[in-house]
Amino acid sequence: MEDRFEVSILLDFYGTLLTDKQIDIMNMYFNEDLSLGEIAEINETSRQAIHDSIKRCYKQLKNHEDKLKLKEKYLNKKTEKENLMKELSKVESIDNDLLEYIDKKLELIINI
Amino acid sequence: MEDRFEVSILLDFYGTLLTDKQIDIMNMYFNEDLSLGEIAEINETSRQAIHDSIKRCYKQLKNHEDKLKLKEKYLNKKTEKENLMKELSKVESIDNDLLEYIDKKLELIINI
Structure with a gap:
């Protein structure tokens, strides 16, 4: 089904x-x-x-x-979050711990 | 009213x-x-x-x-975003341009 x-x-x-x-x-x-x-x-x-x-x-x-369109919007949020994380991972001044911290917070925000 | x-x-x-x-x-x-x-x-x-x-x-x-509860969730997202930005503004390795960039992207994400 x-x-x-x-x-x-x-x-x-x-x-x-x-x-x-x-x-x-x-x-x-x-x-x-x-x-x-x-x-x-x-x-x-x-x-x-x-x-x-x-x-x-x-x-x-x-x-x-x-x-x-909550599902569609949620999936778009997820894509935008991934794009942002990809961009941030290229920034030298941001280390892995900080990246992980931002990623966790973003995940929390889009899942509220 | x-x-x-x-x-x-x-x-x-x-x-x-x-x-x-x-x-x-x-x-x-x-x-x-x-x-x-x-x-x-x-x-x-x-x-x-x-x-x-x-x-x-x-x-x-x-x-x-x-x-x-979409309104309530939206307002909670906004608060979490502000908390994250406050935290990031304390990180020395993140300059103002980068902060602004992240802020814009977050605003975009929570408003999708």
């Missing part, structure tokens, strides 16, 4: 816009790797109902991304 | 979740400083209808912020 990595990122960004039940099902399927059958059993419903629910949630997540 | 600066930031983050008409009204009121009466005239409706629409939009924006 959908790409696991992509869904995982979308859940990070937009999970709070889903219901608790929806988040549970999406996490079971995409992060905990349970099968549709197993999730259906846990939720006392049919495999088809879980399948539909996942499809619906995924569409919702994609819809949010189309409008807010 | 609501704080102009706060609404302006919320519109930047969540404007795409409103309808075009809603965005127009919010921009006229909060960014272009038009009165309720003026906006009502432009939209051929009553002052009260515009007032209610603004209240509703504001509630929607606040609701999105409660769930996604």
Whole structure:
């Protein structure tokens, strides 16, 4: 079905816009790797109902991304951060410890 | 009514979740400083209808912020960036030009 990595990122960004039940099902399927059958059993419903629910949630997540583009912006931030680190690594007056320190701080900033 | 600066930031983050008409009204009121009466005239409706629409939009924006916290996260990014710049300004091997360069790049990154 959908790409696991992509869904995982979308859940990070937009999970709070889903219901608790929806988040549970999406996490079971995409992060905990349970099968549709197993999730259906846990939720006392049919495999088809879980399948539909996942499809619906995924569409919702994609819809949010189309409008807010948080995933796209995050990936752009990551690229810009890498470009900056590459530039800074060429500056002689900045030693490795300092580079590492800046890198850690930048990582923290883009992940807030 | 609501704080102009706060609404302006919320519109930047969540404007795409409103309808075009809603965005127009919010921009006229909060960014272009038009009165309720003026906006009502432009939209051929009553002052009260515009007032209610603004209240509703504001509630929607606040609701999105409660769930996604993009404004809060942005302000935290800004604080972390300032902390990092303060730390870097104490490092002797980093001259002012380089500091300025890093500052610009960080500003760009947190505003993506």
